[in-house]
Amino acid sequence: MLNYIGHRLLQLIPLLIAISIIIFVIIQLPPGNYLTTYIQQLELSGTAVNQSEVLNLQHQYGLDQPVYVQYFIWMKNILFHWDFGNSFQWQEPVTKVIGDRIGLTMLIAIFSLIFTWVIAIPIGIYSAVRQYSIFDYIFTFIGYIGLAVPNFLIALVIVFYVFDHTGLAISGLFAPEYVGQPWSWGKIVSMLERIWVPVVIVGTAGTAGLIRTTRAMLLDELGKQYVITARAKGVAEKKLLFKYPIRLAINPLVSTIGWTLPALISGSAIVEIVLNLPTTGPVLLNALMNQDMYLAGSFLLILSVLTVIGTLISDILLAWIDPRIRFGGMEE
Amino acid sequence: MRMRKNMLLILTLIIIVSLSLAGCGYSTKSNASAGNSYPNQKVHKAQTSITNGEVSEIKKYYQSPMLENKDLPSVEKRLPKVPKLTNEMPEDELDYHIGRYGGTMNTVTSVVDWDADVFVMNNEPLINTPGIIGEKFTGNVLEGYEESPDHKTFTFHLRDGLKWSDGYPVTMKDFEFAINDVIFNNELTASFPAWLRSGNDPQGKPMTFKVVDPLTFKIAFDKPYPGFLIQLSVKGWRGYNDLLKPYHYLKKYHKKYADQEQLKAEMKKAGVTDWVQLFNKKDIINTELTHRDAQGFPVLNPWMVSKSTDTYTEYTRNPYYFKVDAAGNQLPYIDKIHSTYVQDMEMVNLDMVSGKADFARESAALSKMAMYKKGSKNSNFKVILAKMHLVPTTFYLNLTYKDPVWRKVAGNEKFRKALSLAIPRQEIIDTVYYGLADPSTLIKSDYDPKEANKLLDEMGMKKGKDGMRRAPDGSKFSFTFQIQPASPDFVPMTEIIVQEWRNLGIDVTMKQIDGALWSQRNAANSLQCSMMWIDVNRWYEGSWGQDKFGVLWNKWDTTDGKEGEKPPKDVQHLYDLVNKLYQVPPEEARTEVYQQIKDEVNKHNWFFSPIENVQQPVIVNKKLGNVTGKGYAIALNFSGEQLYYKK
Numbered sequence: 001m002l003n004y005i006g007h008r009l010l011q012l013i014p015l016l017i018a019i020s021i022i023i024f025v026i027i028q029l030p031p032g033n034y035l036t037t038y039i040q041q042l043e044l045s046g047t048a049v050n051q052s053e054v055l056n057l058q059h060q061y062g063l064d065q066p067v068y069v070q071y072f073i074w075m076k077n078i079l080f081h082w083d084f085g086n087s088f089q090w091q092e093p094v095t096k097v098i099g100d101r102i103g104l105t106m107l108i109a110i111f112s113l114i115f116t117w118v119i120a121i122p123i124g125i126y127s128a129v130r131q132y133s134i135f136d137y138i139f140t141f142i143g144y145i146g147l148a149v150p151n152f153l154i155a156l157v158i159v160f161y162v163f164d165h166t167g168l169a170i171s172g173l174f175a176p177e178y179v180g181q182p183w184s185w186g187k188i189v190s191m192l193e194r195i196w197v198p199v200v201i202v203g204t205a206g207t208a209g210l211i212r213t214t215r216a217m218l219l220d221e222l223g224k225q226y227v228i229t230a231r232a233k234g235v236a237e238k239k240l241l242f243k244y245p246i247r248l249a250i251n252p253l254v255s256t257i258g259w260t261l262p263a264l265i266s267g268s269a270i271v272e273i274v275l276n277l278p279t280t281g282p283v284l285l286n287a288l289m290n291q292d293m294y295l296a297g298s299f300l301l302i303l304s305v306l307t308v309i310g311t312l313i314s315d316i317l318l319a320w321i322d323p324r325i326r327f328g329g330m331e332e
Numbered sequence: 333m334r335m336r337k338n339m340l341l342i343l344t345l346i347i348i349v350s351l352s353l354a355g356c357g358y359s360t361k362s363n364a365s366a367g368n369s370y371p372n373q374k375v376h377k378a379q380t381s382i383t384n385g386e387v388s389e390i391k392k393y394y395q396s397p398m399l400e401n402k403d404l405p406s407v408e409k410r411l412p413k414v415p416k417l418t419n420e421m422p423e424d425e426l427d428y429h430i431g432r433y434g435g436t437m438n439t440v441t442s443v444v445d446w447d448a449d450v451f452v453m454n455n456e457p458l459i460n461t462p463g464i465i466g467e468k469f470t471g472n473v474l475e476g477y478e479e480s481p482d483h484k485t486f487t488f489h490l491r492d493g494l495k496w497s498d499g500y501p502v503t504m505k506d507f508e509f510a511i512n513d514v515i516f517n518n519e520l521t522a523s524f525p526a527w528l529r530s531g532n533d534p535q536g537k538p539m540t541f542k543v544v545d546p547l548t549f550k551i552a553f554d555k556p557y558p559g560f561l562i563q564l565s566v567k568g569w570r571g572y573n574d575l576l577k578p579y580h581y582l583k584k585y586h587k588k589y590a591d592q593e594q595l596k597a598e599m600k601k602a603g604v605t606d607w608v609q610l611f612n613k614k615d616i617i618n619t620e621l622t623h624r625d626a627q628g629f630p631v632l633n634p635w636m637v638s639k640s641t642d643t644y645t646e647y648t649r650n651p652y653y654f655k656v657d658a659a660g661n662q663l664p665y666i667d668k669i670h671s672t673y674v675q676d677m678e679m680v681n682l683d684m685v686s687g688k689a690d691f692a693r694e695s696a697a698l699s700k701m702a703m704y705k706k707g708s709k710n711s712n713f714k715v716i717l718a719k720m721h722l723v724p725t726t727f728y729l730n731l732t733y734k735d736p737v738w739r740k741v742a743g744n745e746k747f748r749k750a751l752s753l754a755i756p757r758q759e760i761i762d763t764v765y766y767g768l769a770d771p772s773t774l775i776k777s778d779y780d781p782k783e784a785n786k787l788l789d790e791m792g793m794k795k796g797k798d799g800m801r802r803a804p805d806g807s808k809f810s811f812t813f814q815i816q817p818a819s820p821d822f823v824p825m826t827e828i829i830v831q832e833w834r835n836l837g838i839d840v841t842m843k844q845i846d847g848a849l850w851s852q853r854n855a856a857n858s859l860q861c862s863m864m865w866i867d868v869n870r871w872y873e874g875s876w877g878q879d880k881f882g883v884l885w886n887k888w889d890t891t892d893g894k895e896g897e898k899p900p901k902d903v904q905h906l907y908d909l910v911n912k913l914y915q916v917p918p919e920e921a922r923t924e925v926y927q928q929i930k931d932e933v934n935k936h937n938w939f940f941s942p943i944e945n946v947q948q949p950v951i952v953n954k955k956l957g958n959v960t961g962k963g964y965a966i967a968l969n970f971s972g973e974q975l976y977y978k979k
Contacts, residue, residue, distance in 0.1 A: 031852045040851045042619055044818060045448040045694060046722075046867065046966075048568025053617065055522045060604075060612045086603075089444045091625055100642055159682070167710055169686035171679060172643065176688075180641045273675040278643050282675040286444070291848075 004319065008312055019304045020297075024071050027293045033063050034088045034291045061088055074294060078301075085294030089287065094298045098280060102265060104173060105279040108198050109264040115203040116210055117253075123207075124214025125246060128222060139211060146208030152270040155201050159274065170197065171276035198275055202268050213252055221245035254317050261310030262303045387417045390660040396433040398667045399651050405499070407662055412491035414475055415656045418663060420971030422463040425963035430657055431665035431976025437953075438690045439671045440683045445623045445640070447671040448694035450647065451569070453972030454621060454633045458488070458572045459564045464721070464967045466872045466922060469561045473572045473632055473654070483556035483917065490547045495652040496630035500580050504543045510577040511541045513588055514615075519608050525574075527563045530555040532914040535892055559914025559921065562872040566970075571618035571633075578630040585614045622671075634664040634973040645671045655973060665976035687711035690953035693969045698765055699820040701949060713951050717768065718965035719869075720948035725825050726866040727813075727940040728877055732884035732897060733860050737803045738811065746787045748937040752776065753784040754832045755942050764825050768947040774868065775934055775941060784836055793837075801837040810839035811860045816850035822863055857883040866941060871926040872918075874910045881938045906932050953977070 035057055039049050058064045062073070077083040084094035123143075127136045162170050172179065173194050178187040221227065222245055230240050269281030280299070287296035393415075395407040404410065421428075441447035460472040471477065473494070478487040494502040514520050515528065516538075530536035530553040542550045553560070563570070583589040585598060587607045599610050616629040624640035632654065635647035647669040655663040672688070674680055680695045685707030696704070696715075704715045729742045729751075741747050756779050757771040771777035792804035803809040813830055815822050823844065830842045840861070845853070853859050864880060867873040878886045882903055887896030889907050899907065909929045913921045933939075948965040957976045960968060 030849070032848050036851060037848045040848055041443060041446065043851075044847075045451070046569060047451075047619055048570065049619065050525045051523045052521045052525060056520070056608075056612045060609050091445065091623060163682065163686060167686060167707075169682045169688060171674065171682065179643055180639070180646075273679070276674045276676070276679045286675070 001319070005312075005316060008315070012308055012312075015308065016301075016305065020075065020301055021071070023297050023300045023304070024067075024074070024293070027288070027291065027296050028067055030291065032291065034061065034293065035063060037290045038088070070293075074297065078298070084298035087287070087295035088292045089290055089295070094295050097283060097295060098299060098302070101278060101280045101283060104277070105266075105281070106264050108195065108202065108277070108279065111195065111199040112203040112206065113260065115199050116206040119203070120207045120210035121214055121250070124211045125218060125241075125249075127211065127215045128218035128249075129241065131219065143208040143211045146204045147212075150270075151201055151205050151268060152274050154204060155198075155271045155274040158197065158201070170194070173277055198271060198277060201271055201275075214249055217249035217252065218245055221248050251321075254321070255314050257314040257317065258307065258311035261313070262306040265306060266303055387414055387656070390417075390656065390658070393656060393660045393662060395651075395662050396649060396665075396667055398434070398649065402651070404651055410495060410499075410652045411656065411662060412475075412493040412495070412654050414491060415662075416472060416475075416491070416654050418655045418657060418971075418974050419462050419470060420460070420974060421958075421960065421963060421967060422465070422468075425463055425967075426958060426960045426971075428657075428974070429957055430659045430661065431957055431974065432979070433661070433665055433667070433976075435666050435977040436668040436670050437666050437972075437975070438688060439669060440674060440680045440689045440692065440695070441671055442674055442677050442680050442695070444673060445645070447622055447645070449691060449969060450635075450645075450669055450671050451619075451622055452693075452966060452969045453669075453691075454635055454647070455569055455571050455618070455970065456633050457565050457570060458575065459561055461562070461565045463963050464566045464870065464970060466562055466566070466870060466918060469565060469918075472565075473576070477561070479558070479561070483558040484554070485550055485552040486560060487544070487548060487550050490549075491654060492547055494632070494654055496578050496580075496632065497636055497650040497652050498581075498630045499652060500578065500630065502576070502632070503579075504546055504549060506576055506579045507541075507549055508543060509579040509582070509586075510573070510575050513586060514577065515574070520611060527567075529553075531557050531911065532559060532563065533911060534890055556915060558917040559872070562918060563914070567872055569618070571621075573616075573618050576632075577615065581630050582611070582615055585611045635669055638668075643673055645673070647671070653973070657974070664973035666972075684713075684951050685711070687713050689713070689951060690956060691969075691972075691975070692951040693948070693965055696949045696951050697820045698768060698947065698949060699824075701766060704949060704951060712954055714954050715949050715951055716959065716961040717947040717949055718961045718968060719963060720946045721869055721964045721966045722865045722867050722946075723772075723869065723941050723944055724819060724865045724946055725821055725863060725941075725943070726877065727829065727861065727863050727942075728880040729861050729939075730857065730859055730880065731882050731938070732857060734857065735860075737805065737807055737809065738860065740805075741791075741793070741803055741809060744791060745937060746791050747793075748940075750784040750787040750791075750836065751833060751838070752937055752940055753778060753780045753787070754836050755779065755829055755940060756832060757942050760825055760828055761943060763828070764821050765943065765946060769943045770945045772941050772944045774930060774944065775937055777942070781832070781836065788836060788838075795837050799837060800839040808839075810841075813840055813842045813861045813863070814845055814850065814853065814859050815842065815863045816847040817844055818847060819865070826863060854880065854883065859883075866939070868941065869944075871922045872913065874913050876906065876910060876929060876933065877939045878907065878910070902932070902936055903938075906936075906938075955979075 035054065038057070039054060042049050055064075062070065065073075074085055077085060086092065087094050087097050090097050123139050127139050130136055159170055162168055173191050174187060175190045175194075178184075178190050181187060224245075227240065227245060230244070231237075235243075266281060266284065269285045272279045272281040273285065284296065284299050286292070287299065393407045393411055399407075439447055439449050441449070456473055458473045459469055459477060461467065461469050469477075471489075471491075473491070475489045475491045477489070480486070490502065490504070490507075496502060515524070524538050526532055526534040526536070528539050530539075537554045540552045542552070544550055551560070564575075584591075584594060585607070587595065590598075590607075595607055595610070599605070599607065602610055602613055604610050604613065613625070616623065616626045616631075620626060621631065621633065622637065622645065624637065624645070626637045627640065629636075631650065632652075634650055634653050634655070636650050637645060638648035639646040649664055649667050653663060657663060672683065674683060677695065680692075681700060681703070683689055684692050684695065685703055687707070690713070701715070708714055729748065731739065731742055733739065733742070752775060757777050758779070761767060761769045761771065788801060793801040793809070794806075796802050796808075801809060813826060815826055817823055823842075826842050830840055833840050850859070850862070854862065859880075862880065864877075866877055867875040878889070882899060884896040885899035885903050888898055889896075906929065909925060909932065912925050913929075916925060950965045950968065952959050955978045957978045958971070958974045
């Protein structure tokens with residue numbers, strides 16, 4: 001087992017180097033750089049920027065150096081100083097820009113995940129056990145709508161509905177009086193009052209998907225002979241269901257941990273923009289649009305590392321749970 | 333059966349609970365603008381009785397209650413000996429009311445560390461021109477000026493006792509530092525700016541600067557440059573800080589003054605490798621005054637950044653601000669500005685219509701008027717319509733685009749005239765601008781597709797089998813209209829025009845591209861046909877689309893013939909006229925030269941500016957005082973220090 005893990009860890013190194021290069025190149029691909037966007041913004045509001053200022057800014061941001069030099073400086077600082085560079089837009093270290101927002105992002109992600117599981121698994125089980133019942137059809141119908149409607153659209157509709165009826169703009173996670181204040185009991189309550197909206201919205205699509213998966217997995221199991229045997233032997237229906245098929249049906253949750261880990265950090269950009277949440281998703285999108293390359297690059301790098309680690313964890317978990325995978329790996 | 337019932341019950345419960353929680357989360361009503369004024373504030377009698385007069389008539393100065401008990405010198409000691417009596421708006425545009433102190437103004441922006449409304453409100457030039465019209469020039473940061481009869485030498489007077497926001501006096505050393513050690517330092521200023529050369533000419537001789545006495549300095553040019561005053565007042569939103577920097581704060585970052593060891597330590601602390609980088613980082617220029625780094629930087633503006641978080645920036649009044657009203661109240665009236673950062677332009681709109689913004693100009697668009705009106709019904713804001721300082725939509729054919737056939741066709745004045753005749757101004761005004769604009773008088777505004785077709789036929793542009801016209805030499809003729817959606821009116825207007833031009837048989841299509849890409853392509857001469865607003869309303873901006881209708885010609889002009897292509901005679905004449913704006917006295921430039929330029933544009937149709945006198949909506953809190961719809965919307969924005977909250 002240790003051998004297997006060590007082997008997998010070594011494989012990560014070239015992978016991560018390749019990823020970092022690709023990320024840097026892709027961010028540089030569109031014409032122009034951060035300054036082009038910045039100057040364009042100033043000029044659009046009628047502010048003159050003279051040539052000397054442009055040259056100064058280029059020098060200040062190190063944009064007058066060739067791309068490969070910029071890459072090596074970036075990598076060197078990450079590896080030796082744990083310094084991901086500065087964000088051009090925010091004028092702050094990247095670690096601070098991301099760090100400030102990561103708590104709330106993870107909170108929303110974890111809440112949505114719990115919401116998804118709490119809603120989806122029971123419904124999935126019910127739908128499978130009572131296949132083709134009227135409620136199965138209703139849940140299936142709702143599930144398909146949840147799958148088909150993009151999250152941000154639901155968010156927009158809710159924002160519009162609330163505004164149209166109450167004149168309130170639901171934006172942000174806190175009531176205005178708590179924005180920028182230190183944490184207090186009132187602030188937590190204010191957050192809990194508002195956090196439900198993004199949690200429910202982000203959770204819906206996941207819920208719909210998970211209902212379908214759970215239902216399908218369980219239906220597979222329910223038709224198997226061990227279930228028939230157990231039933232024939234007189235095991236109570238409830239005990240039978242929870243003891244064997246459901247435990248198997250929940251397996252996909254384990255194998256998707258690889259995707260869950262980066263999702264905890266990245267959030268869901270568009271929903272968060274629509275709801276104007278102070279989380280990481282919009283920051284990443286903005287960084288990419290403005291070619292704020294150290295912020296965007298470091299962010300993507302962290303996400304890649306998390307995906308890779310997440311995949312490793314779910315592989316290890318699977319190998320631990322399922323002997324077939326473990327022994328297959330050893331023999332080779 | 334029992335199990336099914338249980339599960340159904342649980343499921344229903346979960347759904348009901350989660351939905352109700354989601355629903356009730358927002359039922360608690362909150363009012364962002366509730367704390368906008370101090371209801372129990374004492375107003376001195378003298379403070380309200382006088383609404384106009386001279387500075388010399390002011391007997392006593394007053395300050396905001398916020399500054400009392402703050403361990404500051406008295407307000408008389410903080411103000412210069414002769415403070416500036418505010419005159420941002422001309423008397424015929426604003427009926428000035430003496431305001432009340434207090435409150436926080438809320439604004440919204442969708443750009444990190446930048447809020448155009450706050451920037452304009454906060455901006456302080458050395459000299460000002462009321463209403464940003466460019467007719468009258470008065471002192472601002474500087475107390476006054478004298479211009480020599482030959483328009484070559486300008487003598488400027490500093491306000492005695494003027495102080496930076498940290499209480500340090502402003503001295504001649506601050507000017508000397510900004511001019512001799514920054515502008516004339518070729519490490520810090522790689523290319524000497526054209527506006528500080530004789531006649532605003534990129535090839536002109538740089539200015540000379542001389543300190544006369546502790547309150548007087550002279551700037552001289554070798555040729556007449558009467559336009560220098562307008563350059564110092566409002567052109568391109570230039571602030572005071574090109575020529576005036578806080579020496580006491582910046583000297584420790586400048587190679588000439590700093591201790592070498594300390595400089596090295598500072599460089600290390602800032603994470604930069606040379607002193608130029610360090611200095612540029614520490615020197616907060618005008619466009620950076622909204623940045624988070626601006627905190628603690630000494631300024632002369634009415635408000636300064638006091639707090640900057642991920643979701644908002646807070647600006648607090650500068651206790652040493654140099655302006656007063658006629659009753660002797662130190663400005664600004666409003667204590668704080670709270671600029672909320674939201675993720676997206678649509679969020680800005682939502683915040684605006686739900687009354688979370690007390691002032692919004694930059695993001696307000698005429699095309700959203702219906703939405704504002706609906707929102708203002710039950711809310712705390714109103715919409716006023718004022719003059720827009722720009723013509724919001726202007727089309728350009730790039731006459732120097734690298735395609736010989738295109739150049740021949742587009743270069744023909746008949747072709748441009750034909751296209752102009754096919755623009756349905758009234759339809760555009762009615763559908764895109766709700767009737768709140770006029771057809772342009774800059775170029776002929778007739779709508780006559782018949783005549784247009786006739787002109788094209790005369791050019792020899794025959795229609796092919798597909799109904800589209802060919803170039804006179806028989807080759808295929810088509811082009812793309814590339815626009816960036818910089819403003820909500822761009823796309824609908826372009827759609828109308830593209831359709832009309834297609835009706836003439838011109839094979840033109842519209843393409844939307846990203847803003848940064850658009851700028852790149854424009855600079856690289858690879859746009860054929862494009863759209864942008866144009867600043868032709870204010871004579872002194874000198875912006876006549878030079879860098880868009882003839883990209884290579886303009887390059888030739890700005891690089892002294894090193895790059896680009898030599899412009900034809902008529903275009904060169906236009907350039908000369910634009911330069912002349914700054915080389916003759918403003919009263920002549922504003923009338924005669926400005927008219928000559930308009931005549932030339934009318935004659936040659938270099939660009940299509942179909943409309944003018946467009947109105948711009950400004951969203952203001954109902955309680956905001958000293959608000960007017962006369963004059964430019966941006967001039968009202970510029971006079972932010974005289975806004976106040978009524979009872």
